[in-house]
Amino acid sequence: MSKVEISNLSMRFGSTDVLRDINLSVREGEFVCILGPSGCGKSTLLNIVGGFIQPSAGTASIDGVPVTRPDPRRIFVFQERGVFPWLTVDENVAFGLFRLSEAEKRDRVTRYVQLVGLAGFENAYPRELSGGMKQRLEVARALAVNPDVLYLDEPFGALDSITRLQMRRELLRIWQAEKKTILFVTHDIEESVQLADRVVIMSARPGRIRRILDIDIAHPRDLSAPRYIQLRDIIFSEIGLAHQV
Amino acid sequence: MRRLTPFLGLFVFIAAWDLAVRLTGAPLVPSPWEAFRGIGELTARGLLVKYVVASLFRVTWGYLLALVFAVPFGIAVGMSPRAQATINPLLQVLRPISPLAWIPIAILWFGVGDFSAVFLIFLASFFPLAVTAMHAVHDVDPVHLRAGENFGMSRGELIAHVVLPAIVPQLIVGMRIALGIAWLVVVAAEMIAVSSGLGFLIVDARNAGNRYDLVVAGMVMIGVIGIVLDLAMRRLEKLDFVRWGYVEG
Numbered sequence: 001m002s003k004v005e006i007s008n009l010s011m012r013f014g015s016t017d018v019l020r021d022i023n024l025s026v027r028e029g030e031f032v033c034i035l036g037p038s039g040c041g042k043s044t045l046l047n048i049v050g051g052f053i054q055p056s057a058g059t060a061s062i063d064g065v066p067v068t069r070p071d072p073r074r075i076f077v078f079q080e081r082g083v084f085p086w087l088t089v090d091e092n093v094a095f096g097l098f099r100l101s102e103a104e105k106r107d108r109v110t111r112y113v114q115l116v117g118l119a120g121f122e123n124a125y126p127r128e129l130s131g132g133m134k135q136r137l138e139v140a141r142a143l144a145v146n147p148d149v150l151y152l153d154e155p156f157g158a159l160d161s162i163t164r165l166q167m168r169r170e171l172l173r174i175w176q177a178e179k180k181t182i183l184f185v186t187h188d189i190e191e192s193v194q195l196a197d198r199v200v201i202m203s204a205r206p207g208r209i210r211r212i213l214d215i216d217i218a219h220p221r222d223l224s225a226p227r228y229i230q231l232r233d234i235i236f237s238e239i240g241l242a243h244q245v
Numbered sequence: 246m247r248r249l250t251p252f253l254g255l256f257v258f259i260a261a262w263d264l265a266v267r268l269t270g271a272p273l274v275p276s277p278w279e280a281f282r283g284i285g286e287l288t289a290r291g292l293l294v295k296y297v298v299a300s301l302f303r304v305t306w307g308y309l310l311a312l313v314f315a316v317p318f319g320i321a322v323g324m325s326p327r328a329q330a331t332i333n334p335l336l337q338v339l340r341p342i343s344p345l346a347w348i349p350i351a352i353l354w355f356g357v358g359d360f361s362a363v364f365l366i367f368l369a370s371f372f373p374l375a376v377t378a379m380h381a382v383h384d385v386d387p388v389h390l391r392a393g394e395n396f397g398m399s400r401g402e403l404i405a406h407v408v409l410p411a412i413v414p415q416l417i418v419g420m421r422i423a424l425g426i427a428w429l430v431v432v433a434a435e436m437i438a439v440s441s442g443l444g445f446l447i448v449d450a451r452n453a454g455n456r457y458d459l460v461v462a463g464m465v466m467i468g469v470i471g472i473v474l475d476l477a478m479r480r481l482e483k484l485d486f487v488r489w490g491y492v493e494g
Contacts, residue, residue, distance in 0.1 A: 072397035085489035086410040096396035
């Protein structure tokens with residue numbers, strides 16, 4: 001059985017058709033990128049799967065159970081402004097652990113602060129961190145509650161391009177270590193080919209799935225390998241772009 | 246030299262005041278030195294400490310009561326669009342009524358005494374605090390609320406762990422403004438509703454023999470304590486968990 005199952009899902013806001021007839025199933029532990037132009041409804045799709053919005057038709061299910069509201073077993077990661085500015089790094093990571101004992105809280109906080117490379121910054125406030133560090137902090141906060149699915153909505157969009165590359169490598173490392181199912185929304189073609197097991201290519205509004213592409217390259221991926229370039233170009237032409245500037 | 250700059254205006258003012266009194270020879274207006282001697286006299290008679298304590302006592306009670314009621318009230322109203330639509334017009338009508346206009350009603354309900362003064366300060370502080378809390382709730386980043394929901398928080402937990410810390414920086418600004426108003430109002434309230442405190446001192450000094458030196462001494466004390474209160478509130482803005490609300494990034 002698939003982990004995430006989206007079937008015949010459509011979404012309308014008033015008279016605007018945002019998503020039309022989306023069908024997608026994601027395996028446990030799979031890394032799926034949802035790729036599309038701005039306004040194609042890919043964020044809306046992620047919000048529906050995350051339980052923040054109810055679809056107009058169709059269902060999104062996880063482990064066979066339809067999603068009706070947010071659930072701590074599946075955590076949504078926003079751009080780095082999602083961290084709480086009034087909490088320190090440690091306190092941010094502990095945020096979702098409010099039902100655990102102090103001892104367990106401390107264990108998990110230590111572990112995930114280390115995992116994302118923020119050791120030494122435990123008592124820093126977000127205003128003292130760089131954008132990339134804040135993003136890592138948010139990932140740590142999500143991982144600390146041990147979710148089985150992570151939703152990432154253009155998480156690196158606000159970072160500079162060098163930090164973005166580093167963050168992708170970090171995310172892959174964490175994904176391989178923690179074996180989470182990841183749904184990752186992006187409008188960056190290169191990013192999707194670098195990260196995903198499969199790329200779901202969406203059309204402009206109303207958003208529909210144009211094609212689902214397997215990225216059959218092992219990690220770490222060589223960004224100049226012929227197969228990488230070939231897959232990237234398939235996406236370029238699928239979206240209708242010639243990759244010339 | 247730099248460190249004296251803030252006091253320059255004060256020196257010039259005192260010098261001009263002194264000069265004006267000397268030149269005009271106004272019989273009742275005290276010179277700065279007479280006013281300061283007045284402060285000395287009040288201290289010696291034990292009135293200064295007594296009246297300052299009386300005024301601060303009323304402000305503390307009225308203000309704290311307002312804080313205890315206004316903040317939960319403002320949060321509750323701010324979080325419910327329906328409650329807001331119902332209550333906001335009422336608040337907007339009540340807010341521009343000067344707390345001093347309530348003096349007759351305060352005396353009617355609580356008689357002449359501390360309760361009246363505390364009630365007036367409560368009213369004066371309540372509206373700015375409630376309105377600040379209400380607006381601050383609207384400014385809470387939806388991303389933070391969603392994160393709280395995502396981690397499985399109940400509404401109560403969401404308020405305690407997300408809404409409250411998120412509004413504290415704005416709340417502190419509102420608290421500063423409210424305390425300033427409360428300090429203005431206590432003086433006025435004491436002129437009418439009680440027979441102690443700095444406001445009473447000013448009226449009493451005038452009525453009992455035109456002691457304008459004591460009137461001005463009282464005014465100086467009101468100003469000094471007002472500054473001290475405001476500086477104390479400003480220190481709150483330096484707290485680690487609220488600084489994000491004032492500095493960028």
